Every structure is written in C-alpha cells, then in structure tokens.
Amino acid sequence: MSEMQSASGDAPLFDQSFQTTGQIHVDCPRMTASRVDVYYGDKQAIYDVSLDIARNEVIAMIGPSGCGKSTFLRCLNRMNDTIAGCRVSGTIKLDQQDIYDKRLDVVPLRARVGMVFQKPNPFPKSIYDNVAYGPRIHGLARKGDELDEVVETSLRRAGLWVEVKDRLTSPGTGLSGGQQQRLCIARTIAVSPEVILMDEPCSALDPIATARVEELLVELQKNYTIAVVTHSMQQAARISQRTAYFHLGRLVEVGETTQIFTNPQHKLTEDYITGRFG
Amino acid sequence: MNERQQVVYATVQASLKRRYARERRFRTLGLSAIILGLSFVLLLFADIISKGYSAFVQTHITLPVYFDPQVIDPSGQRDPAKLARANYRKLVRAPLRALFPEVQSRREKRQLYRLLSTGAAYQVQAMVLADPGLIGQTRQLALLADDDVDMINKGHIDQASVEERFGTAYWGWLQQLKQQDRLHTRWNSGFFTSGDSREPELAGIGGAMTGSLYTLLVTLLLSCPIGIAAAIYLEEFAPRNRFTDLIEVNINNLAAVPSIVFGLLGLAIFINLFGLPRSAPLVGGLVLTLMTLPTVIIASRAALQAVPPSIREAALGIGASHMQTVFHHVLPLALPGMLTGTIIGMAQALGETAPLLMIGMVAFIVDVPNSPLDPSSALPVQVYLWADSPERAFVERTSAAIMVLLAFLISMNACAVALRRRFERRW
Numbered sequence: 001m002s003e004m005q006s007a008s009g010d011a012p013l014f015d016q017s018f019q020t021t022g023q024i025h026v027d028c029p030r031m032t033a034s035r036v037d038v039y040y041g042d043k044q045a046i047y048d049v050s051l052d053i054a055r056n057e058v059i060a061m062i063g064p065s066g067c068g069k070s071t072f073l074r075c076l077n078r079m080n081d082t083i084a085g086c087r088v089s090g091t092i093k094l095d096q097q098d099i100y101d102k103r104l105d106v107v108p109l110r111a112r113v114g115m116v117f118q119k120p121n122p123f124p125k126s127i128y129d130n131v132a133y134g135p136r137i138h139g140l141a142r143k144g145d146e147l148d149e150v151v152e153t154s155l156r157r158a159g160l161w162v163e164v165k166d167r168l169t170s171p172g173t174g175l176s177g178g179q180q181q182r183l184c185i186a187r188t189i190a191v192s193p194e195v196i197l198m199d200e201p202c203s204a205l206d207p208i209a210t211a212r213v214e215e216l217l218v219e220l221q222k223n224y225t226i227a228v229v230t231h232s233m234q235q236a237a238r239i240s241q242r243t244a245y246f247h248l249g250r251l252v253e254v255g256e257t258t259q260i261f262t263n264p265q266h267k268l269t270e271d272y273i274t275g276r277f278g
Numbered sequence: 279m280n281e282r283q284q285v286v287y288a289t290v291q292a293s294l295k296r297r298y299a300r301e302r303r304f305r306t307l308g309l310s311a312i313i314l315g316l317s318f319v320l321l322l323f324a325d326i327i328s329k330g331y332s333a334f335v336q337t338h339i340t341l342p343v344y345f346d347p348q349v350i351d352p353s354g355q356r357d358p359a360k361l362a363r364a365n366y367r368k369l370v371r372a373p374l375r376a377l378f379p380e381v382q383s384r385r386e387k388r389q390l391y392r393l394l395s396t397g398a399a400y401q402v403q404a405m406v407l408a409d410p411g412l413i414g415q416t417r418q419l420a421l422l423a424d425d426d427v428d429m430i431n432k433g434h435i436d437q438a439s440v441e442e443r444f445g446t447a448y449w450g451w452l453q454q455l456k457q458q459d460r461l462h463t464r465w466n467s468g469f470f471t472s473g474d475s476r477e478p479e480l481a482g483i484g485g486a487m488t489g490s491l492y493t494l495l496v497t498l499l500l501s502c503p504i505g506i507a508a509a510i511y512l513e514e515f516a517p518r519n520r521f522t523d524l525i526e527v528n529i530n531n532l533a534a535v536p537s538i539v540f541g542l543l544g545l546a547i548f549i550n551l552f553g554l555p556r557s558a559p560l561v562g563g564l565v566l567t568l569m570t571l572p573t574v575i576i577a578s579r580a581a582l583q584a585v586p587p588s589i590r591e592a593a594l595g596i597g598a599s600h601m602q603t604v605f606h607h608v609l610p611l612a613l614p615g616m617l618t619g620t621i622i623g624m625a626q627a628l629g630e631t632a633p634l635l636m637i638g639m640v641a642f643i644v645d646v647p648n649s650p651l652d653p654s655s656a657l658p659v660q661v662y663l664w665a666d667s668p669e670r671a672f673v674e675r676t677s678a679a680i681m682v683l684l685a686f687l688i689s690m691n692a693c694a695v696a697l698r699r700r701f702e703r704r705w
Contacts, residue, residue: 082594084518111597121588123607133606134596184592191596 013268014047014250021266022255026054030195030225031076031113036090038071038080045071048090049251051244053195058217058226060236060257063246064277069229072246073197076227077113078106094195111138114193118200120180122172122187127164130172130183131155134191150190157223158186159216178209182216195225203231214239233273237261245269326684330677336466336479337428338420339394339455341373343402345412356410366399366406367391370421377458378451389448393455395422395479420462425478425671427452431461434670469678473644474655474663478671481664483679485646489559489639489654490628496563496650497570497627502620504567505574509616512575513582514604533572540569541636549637557638557653565633570623577619581612614701621694625687631658657683 029052038046046068053059053076061069071080078099080086092099099109111134122130131151134140141147151168155161160182164175172183181201188196198217202210217226217239230236236243237257244254245268253260253269264270271277279287347354350364371391375381381390398421405419406412426444429435430452440449455461473485516522544565548554554561585608593603634640640659647654655663657679664676 077595079591079595082590107597107599109597110595114597115591115595117588117591117595119588121586121592123589123592124611133593133598137598137602137606187592188596 013248018048018250020050020251021253021269022260024050024052024251024254026052026057028055029053030055030095032091032093032096033072033075034091034093036072036075036088036092038068038075038089039085039087040083041085045249046075047249049246050090051251051254053225053227054242055225056221056223057242058221058228058240059242059244060240061227061229061244061246062231062233062236062272063252064272065231066248067246068249069244069246070199072251073199073227073229074115076195076197077110077115079110079115081106111191112193113195113197114188114191116181116184116188116196116198116201119204120177120184122175122180122183124171124173126169127155127172127175127183128168131186131190134187138191140191154186154190155183157189157220158182159212159219160186176209178205178212181205181209181213185213185216185220189220189224193224195227196220198226198228200229200231202235210235233261245272247272326677326680330674330679330681332432332434333469333674333678334466335463336468337423337431338462338464339423339427340418340420340460340462341370341377342416343369343373343419343421344416345369345402345406345414346372347414350406350413351410356413358407361406361410362403364403364406366402369402370394370398378454381447386447389444390451392424393427393451395424396477397422397480420464422468422479423461425669427461428479429670431463432674434674469675471646473646474642474660475644476642478667478669478675481672481675483657483660483682485643486655486657486660486679487682488646489562489643490656490658492559492647492650492654493562493566493634493639493656494624494628496560497566498620498624500563500567501570501574501623505571505620505623506578506616508571509575509578509582510604510609513579514608515600529572529575533576536632537569537630538632538636540565541633543568544633545636555651555653557641557643557655558651559639559647559654559656560650561637562634562639562654562656563650565637566627566630569630569633570627573623573626574616574620577622578612578616581615581619582608584615585611614697618694618698621690621697625690625694628690629658629683629687631656631662634659635662657686 031053033052034050036046036049037044049068049072051072061073063069074080075088075092076099080088088100094109094113098104099113123133125133128151131154132141132147135147135150141150152161152165155164160179163179164183172180175183181204185196185201202213205213214235217228220226228236228240240257242254243257243260245252245260245264245266247268253264253266255265260269261273264273346369349368350366351357351361353360371394374390374393375387378390381387401421402419423431426435430440437449440452452461468480469482469484470487471484472480472482475481512522512525516525544561548561548564549556554564589607589611590603593607594600598606634656639654639656640663641653641655642663643653643655645652661676661679661683664672664679
C-alpha cells in the first residue's frame with residue numbers, strides 16, 4: 001500500500017470519476033467487457049473495467065501483484081464460476097453474445113474460449129490422450145484416423161510434434177516444464193477455440209522454454225485471439241499488439257504496446273513501466 | 279566484534295547448552311514412547327503366538343483298525359445308507375481294548391475309550407463311505423485323540439494333575455502308547471475347515487472364517503459404492519449450505535458412535551422390521567456397512583480434496599462438463615486413496631465384535647455357512663466364544679484364532695499401504 005501512495009502522493013489513488021486512459025474500444029471486437037465488477041465475498045477485486053479484445057490480436061495484461069489482471073482474465077471464460085463466493089457484474093460479450101447470460105451454457109463457452117494456466121497442468125495421461133481429450137468429449141473427431149490428425153495438427157501448431165511424435169503414449173507429466181506447457185497449449189487448441197486466455201504461461205518456465213512459448217504465441221496469433229496475463233514487461237513488449245495496465249482492480253491504461261512502453265499517458269503506468277514499483 | 283555483538287554472542291553461547299538439552303529430552307521422550315508401545319505389541323504377539331502355535335498341530339493315536347464286516351455291513355449289500363448308519367465307534371474301540379487287555383471294569387473301559395475323540399468314529403465312517411472296498415481289511419489309522427490327550431501330549435498338563443483328574447491308569451496308558459510310538463502330532467487341517475464344536479479337538483474356525491468372509495463381502499459390496507458415491511456428491515456436487523454442513527457434522531459424529539449402537543439399530547431395523555434372518559452374515563454385513571460408511575466417506579472425501587485444483591481447472595478450461603471433470607480426471611486420481619480408506623474400513627469391520635453380538639452372530643453354530651443367509655459366526659466372535667469356554671484345549675485355539683484374525687488384518691492393512699505407495703502423487 002505504501003508503494004501505491006508514494007506513486008501518487010497522499011491523495012486517494014482512484015476517485016469516483018476515474019476513467020481508463022487510452023482506447024478501450026476497437027473496430028471489430030471479438031470480446032467486449034463493459035463495466036465489469038468482480039467481488040470475492042465482500043471484497044471487491046475488480047472495479048468497473050471495460051475493455052475490448054480485437055480479432056487476431058495478442059493483448060497483454062500487466063500490472064503489479066494483486067491488481068486483478070488474472071481475475072479479469074478468468075472472467076472471460078467464466079472460470080471464476082468455480083470459486084466459491086465469486087460474483088461478477090457488468091457484461092462480457094463474445095461475438096455480441098453475453099457470456100454471463102443465464103441461458104448460456106458454460107461448457108461450449110469454454111470450448112470457444114480456451115485457457116492455459118500458470119503452472120503447466122497436463123493430465124496424468126499419455127501425451128496423445130492429453131491432446132485428444134478435448135476433441136473426444138466434444139465429439140469433434142470420433143474415428144481413430146480423424147483423432148490422430150487432430151492430435152498431430154495441434155501438436156504441430158504447438159511446436160511440440162517433432163519432440164514427442166515417437167512417444168505419444170508416454171505420460172504427459174514426464175515432459176520437461178516447457179514441453180508440458182506447450183502440451184497444454186496443444187490441448188487447448190485441439191478444440192479450435194476462438195480465443196485463448198493465458199495466465200502467466202511462462203512464469204514457471206526457464207528462459208529458453210519461455211522463448212519457445214513466446215515464438216509459439218506469435219505464430220498462433222494468425223489463427224487465434226490471445227489474451228495474456230504476464231508479469232514480465234519485456235514479454236508483453238515482445239509479443240503483444242496492445243497492452244492493458246491494471247492497478248488495484250482498475251484498468252488504468254490501455255493502448256498500442258509500443259505507445260504504452262514508450263509514451264505512457266498515465267502517471268501510474270509510467271511509474272510501473274519505468275520500474276518505480278511493482 | 280563490537281561490544282553489543284560480543285554480548286549477543288556470549289548470550290547465544292550460554293543458551294545453547296540449555297536448548298540442546300531440551301531437544302535431547304524431547305527426543306528421548308519420543309523414543310521411549312515408541313519403545314514402550316512397540317514392546318507392548320511385541321509382548322502381545324509373543325503371548326498369543328506362544329499360546330496359539332500348538333493349535334496348528336493336533337495329536338493323533340495310530341491304531342490298527344479292522345474294518346469288521348460283521349459290524350459295518352452284516353448283510354454284505356454295501357448299501358450306502360446302511361453303511362452310514364453302522365456302529366463305527368465299536369470299530370475304533372476294538373484296537374484300544376486289544377492294546378490294553380488288563381482293562382476290565384466298565385468304568386475303566388469308558389475312560390479308556392475316552393482317549394479317542396468322538397470324531398475318530400466319523401473319520402472311519404468317512405473312509406468307508408469313500409471306499410467300501412476297505413471292509414474286511416485292517417489298516418493302521420491315525421485317529422483323532424481327545425482334547426485331554428492332546429493337551430497332555432503337548433505338555434500343557436503335568437503328570438500330577440493328570441493322575442489327580444483321570445487316575446493313575448490313564449497316565450500309564452498314555453505312556454504305553456507313547457512307547458509304542460502311537461502318539462503323533464499332525465498338521466491340524468480341520469482347524470481351518472470345520473465349524474465350531476463343543477469338543478475342542480473337533481472345533482475349527484472354518485465356519486467363522488466363512489461367516490466373516492460373507493459378512494465382509496456384503497459390507498464391501500454395499501459400503502464401497504455407497505460411500506464413494508456419497509463422498510463424490512458431497513465433495514463435488516452438493517451446494518455448500520447449512521444442510522450439507524449438518525450432514526458433514528453428522529457423518530463425522532457417526533464415525534465415533536460406539537459400534538454396539540449400530541448393532542442395536544441393526545437388530546431393530548433389519549431383523550425386527552424387515553424380518554431378515556437372525557445370525558445371518560447378510561445382516562452382519564448390513565450392520566457393518568452402517569458402521570464403515572462414515573470411515574469410507576471421510577477417507578474418500580479426503581482423497582478427492584487431495585486432487586490438485588490444477589487438474590480440475592485444466593479439464594474445465596477445455597470445456598469438460600462438471601461431471602466429465604469429476605469422472606474423467608478427479609476420480610481416477612482419488613481412487614487409490616478411496617480404496618485405501620475402504621480397505622482400512624474393511625479391516626475395522628473384520629475385527630468388529632460388538633454389533634454382531636446384537637444381531638445373534640454369537641450363537642453356537644456348528645455348520646459352515648453356505649450362503650450369506652445361513653446362520654453363522656464371525657472370526658472375532660469365535661474368539662470371544664472360545665475365550666469363554668472352560669476346556670484347557672480352547673486356550674490354544676483362542677490364540678490360534680486370534681493369530682488368523684491378526685494375519686488377515688495385517689495383510690489387509692499392508693494392502694492399503696502398498697496401494698497408497700504405488701499410486702502416491704501420480705500427477
């Protein structure tokens with residue numbers, strides 16, 4: 001807290017009239033969040049966040065720990081539903097459809113908006129079964145050949161095929177950390193989602209594995225819309241087109257990545273970018 | 279070092295001795311507690327084994343038995359019904375009389391005949407029924423000795439007590455039999471196959487073991503699916519509210535309810551209300567199911583909780599439904615833990631006596647049960663029954679039955695530990 005105060009003097013950090021700096025809207029958004037508030041029990045984690053995510057862009061969400069960037073990301077495919085006492089208000093739309101609509105089924109939503117987690121979490125099954133699980137449960141590929149093809153394509157896209165093609169039946173948990181994370185990405189893209197959410201996908205990986213995953217993100221961007229939460233500003237700068245800066249549950253500033261890193265408009269963003277805190 | 283640092287250093291040095299002494303005291307205390315516990319266990323085992331090992335062999339008297347056609351089948355028709363009804367007692371008594379021609383008085387004769395178990399006649403009967411061709415031949419047969427002979431032969435009763443109880447002649451007969459090398463101990467297979475009996479030498483744990491087996495089978499078939507299903511529902515699907523909290527508290531309480539209360543419940547509901555047969559392993563299994571359910575549910579819930587949330591998130595994140603997440607990913611990982619809990623619950627059920635007393639499984643039952651509906655006893659109840667019997671020979675049988683029970687318990691628990699080791703932390 002003391003850090004925050006030193007960043008902006010003794011005045012309260014955010015007042016009633018707080019507005020996000022920068023362009024929150026884009027021309028043809030894939031996802032639109034407007035006026036989203038999130039509560040964990042009595043504690044409010046996100047305040048009035050509105051943000052568009054464009055088609056085929058990589059948007060990075062950065063900010064100090066506890067700023068709500070992961071919480072916001074998890075709202076986008078309703079993973080927060082699994083947390084007891086979590087409440088979301090406001091609207092989030094995927095292709096103009098409200099995903100918090102009572103009538104909306106969360107299962108197909110999560111097939112359309114996939115998620116990759118901070119810690120690689122392959123199922124304790126074979127590499128093949130890990131990737132094939134999604135297509136199997138959704139009935140995307142029933143026949144053996146068809147499934148083989150989906151698995152191969154997904155592993156190829158995740159840049160893992162060459163490394164694992166000879167040991168598809170060995171357990172996914174036996175791979176190295178970076179390979180596991182790429183396996184998780186392959187598992188996610190095997191169900192052909194429209195949006196992939198990634199919650200600090202490289203924080204548990206070494207620099208070489210991180211570089212591979214980053215390359216992969218750039219590659220995947222051609223086909224998917226990707227939202228990445230990251231702690232590393234360099235990573236955000238390397239992979240994203242747009243960057244959103246979160247602070248204490250507010251979306252402080254959003255804009256073109258180059259602009260955010262070279263010419264931040266808000267004082268808090270500037271302080272964070274220049275390493276004064278966080 | 280400046281002054282302050284020197285003071286700190288000296289103080290730390292001074293306190294070290296006291297700190298280490300405290301640690302040593304604690305270690306000694308812990309170690310002695312373990313040694314005490316272990317020595318009691320060892321004492322228990324040593325006592326039981328030293329008392330019980332001799333029950334696994336049984337004394338037999340080898341006698342030349344003449345399969346007398348005049349006694350067995352005077353008509354010579356070899357009709358099995360008639361063969362079964364013949365006076366075999368006469369056949370096994372004849373060689374005894376021949377061995378001890380000096381025995382004349384009725385009283386002494388009766389005592390002489392008591393060297394053999396009543397089972398000896400049945401032994402001969404079974405041989406004849408199996409092979410009528412034996413009739414007319416003479417065979418050296420190892421006939422089952424009476425329990426008193428067995429006890430004396432195993433050295434559990436000394437000469438003075440024998441002469442006081444059975445008279446001096448009795449001791450003399452035994453010595454003579456021994457000299458003629460007619461007293462032998464043989465592996466006591468009857469102990470594992472026959473049911474209970476008033477005659478210790480004929481009594482076995484076969485009936486009780488079968489009864490326990492049927493009881494446990496019923497318990498396993500009911501408590502495993504019900505317990506695991508309840509645990510999955512409560513842990514994964516039930517809403518968290520007052521009502522489910524109440525259920526949870528009650529399950530934990532049930533685990534601590536004295537088992538005899540479950541026995542009373544079983545008596546009132548299964549036997550009196552539903553009219554199920556008394557003394558039946560089916561009812562025993564039902565009662566033990568009630569008793570083990572809390573254990574199984576608690577262990578299964580713990581196993582489900584131990585599955586890392588990342589696995590659930592991974593499944594949910596690619597669009598698996600709640601049900602698919604639980605059954606495809608959480609359950610396979612939790613299953614070893616659940617099985618461990620179930621096995622431990624089963625071991626608990628195997629050793630349980632009190633509830634079985636209430637539903638009549640304490641009755642004296644000679645027949646080995648053929649189905650879960652036949653009247654039966656159970657291993658721990660058999661131990662209880664024998665421990666209550668006055669005959670000296672039941673002491674070793676009690677201990678032997680305990681050994682068998684403990685062997686089952688230890689192997690079940692070893693199974694649980696092995697399962698846990700094998701499947702520990704697969705993710």
